[in-house]
Amino acid sequence: MFLSTVDYYTENAAQLSGRYLSRSAQLVHGDWLAAVCAKQASGRACDVGAGSGRDALWLASHGWSVVAVEPSAGMRDLAMRENSGQIHWVDDCLPDLAVLSLLPDRFDLILVSAVWQHLAPASRASAMRALGNLLLPQGNLVITLRHGSDDAENTLRGFFGVSAQQLEEQALVAGLAPVLCRCRDDDARAHIQWESCVFTRPV
Template identity: 45%
Template sequence: MRTKGTQGYGAEADVLAVRYESLTSDEVLGDVLHLIPGKPGRVLDVGAGTGRDAAALARRGHAVTAVEPTPELRAHGRRLHEGAGITWLDDTLPDLSAVKGTFDLVLLVAVWMHLDEAERPRAMRRLAGLLAPEGVMLLTLRHGPTPPGRHMFDVAADETVAQAAEAGLRAVHLSTWRDLLGRPGVRWTTLAFTPSGDVS
């Protein structure tokens, strides 16, 4: 399922697979590890890439559905994490039409920046609907220069928090961190949300 947000990823999949797997899930999610449910449950990893985080969560006992629209990255994920018990789907935001049910953890690492201004509110509503009543959504925002050939936006944290509130989600964590791959000018924000019970 090719979308604007996947531009450039297929052609660079071999290089990207090595880059993604050079980091551990604990490094990338270090500031929100305490928010990941300890009890095994249903996890949705949106934009799973090579499945680094999906595999780490599967090792914790979770039933993980990994959504990745770039076939070359999905192929690397299946190869690198064969036997991890991950369910792979070819799907994409903002609709995630192939995803069914609700999840105890919804994860979006380096994904949100690929959605444009019109897509983001729609995607947030869809994600809110996929979150279980006691669930947690973890989302990272990329800030800094856009690599050549990519469909990417520098999205502000306050915009994302406001859209989440409109979709019935409450922000419970916000932190910023340096780019772990050392790319000049790049930094990240991690946000965590839980259902608030209110939809404005």
Template identity: 40%
Template sequence: MSSNVLGTEGYAENAAQLIERWESMSFFDLHGDVAHLLPEVPSLILDVGAGSGKDAAALAEMGHSTVAVEPVDGLRKFGSTRQRSSRIEWVDDSLPDLNVVHSMNLAFDVAMLTAVGMHLDTPERVHAMRHLSSFLLTGGHVLMTIRHGLVPAGRHMFEVAAEETMQLAADCGLRCVYSETKGSIQESNRNQGVTWTRLAFRRN
């Protein structure tokens, strides 16, 4: 499916390098700032842009069940082979519509979008936020990160303001409970001035 999805450019071609990079980072290195927002009891989590499945595997170890959405064939195949768990269901789907996820008729406690939002243009971001809100249970959270700075060659990426994302979320009944921008944890990106905004929203 990856060849048909805008925003996946550069991922299939560099899958091996990206997998090595992602697998070297722990879940708490990436998500420690918002880990307290994860449910304490086994819950259902939507991981959009699941990549190599590193996060989905960590969530499974915590007892959660995860629908891992990944449109890049090579990444999804690696993840489904490497991260073998009855608590992970791999899905070939993508934002902004998430048609396959919608057809599953599930309600999620958490939706995670790690390094995904900046691949969507403005209309797509509006559409995506509406869908994500509709998938969440009351009291559920959207946890997301957005990249800022130099765009890697061959990537389909936009500059997305945190304030815009907060407004989109508010329009969909999602209240911002966490916002912070900091330098990349990857030294090469940090040296190029790349920063990341982490946002968390709660469905009222």
């Protein structure tokens, strides 16, 4: 994630956190939650780019032991006020996840929601390798791709185009296998679609 993007999220933390918290994790992630949680109902989870902490808190409330990674100090500080006792917060970012990679934790579930569009295309292969190295055998990596933006968003938030096909190719190189890929419309913005891609690390 670019520094300018992190600055944007820090400067607008209160507004953005309120927007994210107004929508439930079940609504946002319903297209993959049932399939993943049917396989494993709890375990060790990591939310990379955790933002407001909405998804990390939902996982923790359902029995997962959660590490939340968020590079924006503003977003992270607001989230920690609400759930610091249930979630371990880490100041780190893709593509390297340099801090998290030094910790002993490895995960049954890694969620990367609404983050991939912030990564420059040239850094995505290394980001996938870093995520794959943190995933336990038979664990699931969930990456949600945002399709659609406008010029103002691209300028302010540093968006790049994303591709599920490219994502799958990078996952295969990192030793991960595709599980599912599903598209849905954004429930509030007609020009935006989301694509949820799930990968697993074979035994």
